[in-house]
Amino acid sequence: MRLSRFALATTKQTPADAEIISHQLMLRAGMIRRLAAGLYTWSPLGMRVLRKVENIIREEMDAAGALEVLMPAVQPAELWRESGRWEAMGDLMLKMDDRLGREYCFGPTHEEVITDFAKRDIASYKQLPVNFYQIQTKFRDEIRPRFGLMRAREFIMKDAYSFHMDQADLDREYHGMRAAYTRILDRMGLDYRIVAADSGAIGGAKSEEFHVLAHSGEDELAVSESGAYAANIEAAVTRAPAGERPAPGGELRKVDTPGVATIADLCRALDLPAEATAKAIVVAGDDDRPVLLVLRGDHSLNDIKAEGIDGIASPLRFAEEAVIREHFGAGPGSLGPVHLSLRVIADHALEKTADMAVGANYDGAHFVNFNWGRDAPEPEFADLRNAVAGDPAPDGSPLAVLRGIEVGHVFQLGDKYSRALELTVLDENGAAVTPQMGCYGFGVSRIVAAAIEQCFDDAGICWPTAIAPFELVIVPIKADKSERVRDACDTLYAECRAAGIDVALDDRGLRPGPMFADAELIGIPHRIVVSERGLDAGTLEYKxxxxxxxxxxxxxLDAIREAMGRTDGA
RNA sequence: CGGGGCAUAGCGCAGCCUGGUAGCGCGUCUGCUUUGGGAGCAGAAGGUCACAGGUUCGAAUCCUGUUGCCCCGACCA
Structure with a gap:
């Protein structure tokens, strides 16, 4: 590509509303331009990166035996009503009506459509297994789009859906897709982790996420030191502490704590560490009665774990203050398990504690020296909290907490959608079987941003070669004054192209400074400078x-290829 | 959805409090000089000051409403 014809649009100034580095650099490099909240246009430069990512994904999906399809972005409401997700998805879906008042949504995902597609053409076990994928634009009306492409409303996703006669075959395909994702990320040269995950709104059983590691990642990952255990913090299990519960020390004693509303206040008022306090959280139960959850003061509630407990409303709802007052006689800030006739569930971290500080169920008062069994009945103990760094992993080694950007997610859906949409195939005996399904998503546009979060420096983006917009840029010095430089550049450019190198020639006629700065900003992995000086000496300058x-x-050409090979794989 | 903020040239901003003919930097265009890390000089173009009402002799500026965008929160005992 000759850059004079390429519509490069770089800027020196960082746009005011870009918060994270990938967003800033994509705007400065001119890869994307914002149209409206969460909506971006891809420029020619951005497209080159996007296409390289897509091609790697396509090659690996094809190699894994998946078949490419393209489904409509707009989907009829009736399909979503059949699966029960028209309401369940709520405001995440962009809904619309056509001229006859028929309802549609702009697809946020395609389980319903692919199941309907399979239903029409798949009738026999002989046609399974099969795995369909597409690379397509999705729309999710995020509560709060931000960080450029990281959390855009419209985004490009590769989504694949597989169909199987039994669980064993689904397992096989799931591991095949997991391996394909591993190859995709390895080829892109990114540092990533595979973690156990909660399957969230999509539904289903087993699921794992692929996270590109980056300090700006929105997700926290709990990874064991041994490397044997890795989970999204939402899904990371915590272990009940071992050993015996210490014997109670002093007597239960009420202390006045006026104005104390938070654990931090309480620690300050009583001069206690947060580990010596317990916090009380009131949530809605399945019936009218609220449920009290108790956590150690320094721990935080994991609502996915909480709503998974029988008798607790799912999705999790915090009790309203009026309800709390009715049952506790006090407001938030002074709640605890003493003299209470409600169901109490405590995080198992509290099972082996004694002499804790808890709310007294009187406004502005707390108890100290609280002990289970003596001052309140033994509660139910359960895993309620988020894991923190240092917790023991299931394998016993300590957990570290890393930050990551979720770029891929593989699920075993089971028969949730095949059953809801009444997909059946006949087995060898002529009996109708509901196929097992898998679903495998990969964020195509997001990984472009994720790669930048992991690969940048003060000058700009440092693309891994596999997804760089160009592999090599040729920069001429004083080309307009020197026919020799011009000719040498044209020759090298033609030779590189013939050799299959993805090369850009900066023939814009700029001064050297701006050309160097642009090449670095847009992250071209290899640079050749052609000058009179070098031509006289019979050399090229490589960086x-x-x-x-x-x-x-x-x-x-040979020297260029050798130089590129030597520093490749950035 | 709750709270806060912003909207003036392509981009970044000042001007608003205290009403009086719209400015700065970067970028863009033309010419000359320059050419190894974001050049210099000279000239030029470019804005219904988000939109709609209102107050006023006069509104970017004051008032009301609307829209768009950004940030924080939605984990709380």
């Missing part, structure tokens, strides 16, 4: 994007 200094190499 890898991450190299501190440039160096002289021989003139010609």
């Amino acid at each position: 890898g994007r991450r190299d501190a200094e440039s160096r002289q190499i021989g003139h010609g």
Whole structure:
């Protein structure tokens, strides 16, 4: 590509509303432009990166035996009513009517459509297994779109859906897709982790997420030191502490704590560490009676774990203050398990504690020296909290907490959708069987941003070669004054293209500074400078994007290839 | 959905409090000079000041409403 014809649109200034580095650099590099909240246009430069990502994904999906399809972005409401998700998805879906008043949504995902597609054409066990995928634009009306492409409303996703006669075959395909995702991320040269996950709104049983590690990641990952255990913090299990509960020390004693509303206040008022306090959280139960959840003061509630407990409303709802007052006689800030006739569930971290500080169920008062069994009945103990760094993993080694960007998610859906939409096939005996389904998503546009979050420096983006917009840029010095430089550049450019190198020639006629700065900003991995000086000496100047200094190499294609090979794989 | 903020040239901003003919930097265009890390000089173009009402002799500025966008929160005992 000759850059004079490429509509590059770089800027020096960082746009005011870009918060994270990938968003800033994509805007400065001119890869994307914002149209409205969460909606972006991809420029020619951005498209080159996007296409490379898509091609890697397509190659690996094809290699894994998946079949590409393209489904409509707009989907009829009736399909979603059949699966029960028209209401369940709520405001996440962009809903619309056509001229006859028929209802549609802009698809946020395609389980219903693919199941309907399979239903029409798949009738026999001989046609299974099968795995359909597409690369397509989705729309999710996020509560709060932000961070550019990281949490856009319209985004590009690769989604795949597989159909199987039995669980064993679903397991096989699930592991095949997991392996394909591993190859995709390895080819892109990114540092990532695979973690156990909650399957969330999509439904189903087993699921794992692929996270690109980055400090700006929105997700927290709990990873054991041994490497044997890794889970999204939402799904990370915590272990009940071992050992015996200490014997109670002093007597239960009420202390005045006026104005104390939070654990931090309480610690300050009583001069206690947060580990020596318990916090009380009141949530709605399945019947009219609220349920009291008790956590150690320094722990936080994991609502996915809580709503999974029988008798607690799902989705989780916190009790309203009026309800709390009715049952506790006090307001939030002073609640506890003493003299209470409600169901109490305590996090198992509290099972082996003694002499805790808890709310007294009188406004502005707390108890100290609270002990289970003596001052209140033994509660139910359960895993209620989010894991924190240092917790023991299931394998016993301590957990570290990393931040990641979710770019892929593989699920075993089971028969949730095949059953709801009445997909059946006949087995060898002529009996109708409801197929097992798997679903495998990969964020195509998101991983472009994720790659930048992991690969940048002060000058701009440092693309891994596999997804760089160009592999190599040729920068001429004083091309408009020197026919020799022009000719040499044209020749090298033609030779590189013939050799299959994805090369850009910066023929914009700029001064060297702006050309160097642009090449670094847009992250081209390899740079060749052609000058009179070099031509006289029979050399070219080479610099890898991450190299501190440039160096002289021989003139010609072979020397360029050798230089690129040596510093490749950034 | 709750709270806060912003809207003035392509981009980043000042001007608003205290009403009086719309400015700065970057970018863009033309010419000359320059050419190894975001050049210099000279000239030029470009804005219904988000929209709609109102107050006023006069509104970017004051008042009301609307729209769009950004940030924080939605984990709380």
